[in-house]
Amino acid sequence: MHNTVKIFDDLIYVGGNDRRIALFESAFPVPRGVSYNSYVLLDEKTVLFDTTDSSIGDLFLENVEAALGGRKLDYLVVHHMEPDHSATLERIVKKYPGIVVVTNKKVAGMLANYFGFAGNVHLVNEGDELCTGKHTLAFVFAPMVHWPEVMLTFDKTSGTLFSADAFGTFGALGGSIFADEVPFERDFLDDARRYYFNIVGKYGVQVQSALKKAAGLPIKAICPLHGPVWRKDIAWYLGKYDTWSRYLPEEKGVVVFYASVYGHTQNAAEILATSLVAHGVKNVVTYDVSVTDVSELLSEAFRYSHLVFASTTYNNGIFVNMERLLADLKAHAFQNRKYSIIENGSWSPQAGGLMEAELAGMKNLTRVGEKVTVLSSVRDRAPLDALAAEIARDLSE
Numbered sequence: 001m002h003n004t005v006k007i008f009d010d011l012i013y014v015g016g017n018d019r020r021i022a023l024f025e026s027a028f029p030v031p032r033g034v035s036y037n038s039y040v041l042l043d044e045k046t047v048l049f050d051t052t053d054s055s056i057g058d059l060f061l062e063n064v065e066a067a068l069g070g071r072k073l074d075y076l077v078v079h080h081m082e083p084d085h086s087a088t089l090e091r092i093v094k095k096y097p098g099i100v101v102v103t104n105k106k107v108a109g110m111l112a113n114y115f116g117f118a119g120n121v122h123l124v125n126e127g128d129e130l131c132t133g134k135h136t137l138a139f140v141f142a143p144m145v146h147w148p149e150v151m152l153t154f155d156k157t158s159g160t161l162f163s164a165d166a167f168g169t170f171g172a173l174g175g176s177i178f179a180d181e182v183p184f185e186r187d188f189l190d191d192a193r194r195y196y197f198n199i200v201g202k203y204g205v206q207v208q209s210a211l212k213k214a215a216g217l218p219i220k221a222i223c224p225l226h227g228p229v230w231r232k233d234i235a236w237y238l239g240k241y242d243t244w245s246r247y248l249p250e251e252k253g254v255v256v257f258y259a260s261v262y263g264h265t266q267n268a269a270e271i272l273a274t275s276l277v278a279h280g281v282k283n284v285v286t287y288d289v290s291v292t293d294v295s296e297l298l299s300e301a302f303r304y305s306h307l308v309f310a311s312t313t314y315n316n317g318i319f320v321n322m323e324r325l326l327a328d329l330k331a332h333a334f335q336n337r338k339y340s341i342i343e344n345g346s347w348s349p350q351a352g353g354l355m356e357a358e359l360a361g362m363k364n365l366t367r368v369g370e371k372v373t374v375l376s377s378v379r380d381r382a383p384l385d386a387l388a389a390e391i392a393r394d395l396s397e
């Protein structure tokens with residue numbers, strides 16, 4: 001049975017949730033599921049904005065049918081061709097013959113590649129407009145947020161921005177689809193940050209460009225392809241995206257990442273964390289990189305101003321899970337942070353120098369304090385206390 005939600009009198013939410021998915025994009029754990037959003041506009045012409053993942057295909061088709069209330073579907077606007085938003089496109093096109101797909105040239109190429117689609121396409125360029133009756137839709141290109149073909153639609157009549165992947169988040173929608181009707185900061189912000197940095201974090205420059213375009217629009221609502229719809233506090237969320245896409249820390253504080261086989265490197269990391277707090281640092285979090293998923297570690301790395309990497313030496317190198325974290329940071333253009341290093345080794349400690357070499361390949365990272373070397377186990381707290389003092393001093397500047 002259909003389950004739609006009215007956003008405005010003439011704009012209906014027709015998406016749904018997948019809580020059984022284990023890995024989004026076969027890579028990112030989503031224990032709270034994910035929503036695939038789609039919207040129907042009921043104007044003199046009817047418009048569907050994007051389709052959905054196949055996992056909710058049957059519900060989605062029922063929702064569209066219910067939202068249309070017996071009317072035919074005139075337009076399908078395609079913002080993004082990643083299959084979590086296009087897997088049900090063929091079913092829609094077959095169900096509503098005569099439908100016109102409104103999109104750009106790059107999407108049209110992908111429509112052919114994915115589906116061999118050769119139906120009616122109305123190609124649009126940046127800034128083009130389409131009048132559907134009362135509503136005027138303006139198309140805004142946003143390449144690499146998250147794929148090169150991505151565009152957004154701004155409904156000039158209602159002030160609604162259909163934002164594709166931008167402003168989305170992991171996490172299925174509970175009862176309400178609206179960000180102002182859920183405790184967003186408590187329940188969604190961590191997932192929104194993790195979604196941003198893992199999905200589009202590499203493309204901060206392109207997100208900045210999209211934000212500049214958005215800044216010129218009188219936005220009253222944001223309808224993303226995942227997560228809640230925004231009607232209030234839009235400036236607050238745009239501000240988060242601005243901070244994230246400029247690669248600036250969201251919080252002053254220290255995140256300690258450790259890789260430990262038998263607990264001795266963990267011990268060093270935890271002594272440092274305790275000492276940081278003793279030196280007055282209020283915001284300290286600690287992660288075992290072998291336990292917490294790397295998508296969360298990446299998100300936390302971007303969140304804080306100061307990072308500590310503590311790794312045992314393993315196969316004459318960096319411990320594997322720490323190596324993976326550093327590779328992921330590099331792949332996502334990690335930059336503009338302070339870092340400190342702790343290494344451990346029972347006969348030839350090398351992890352510290354190797355971690356520094358990896359970090360040297362990233363932009364604008366500055367080391368705080370001297371590298372601390374542990375030989376097998378911590379026998380003297382003094383070097384860790386000295387490092388904590390240095391980090392605390394740097395944070396207070």
Ligand code: FEO
Binds near residue numbers: 226
């Ligand atoms: Fe939600 Fe880039 O797809």
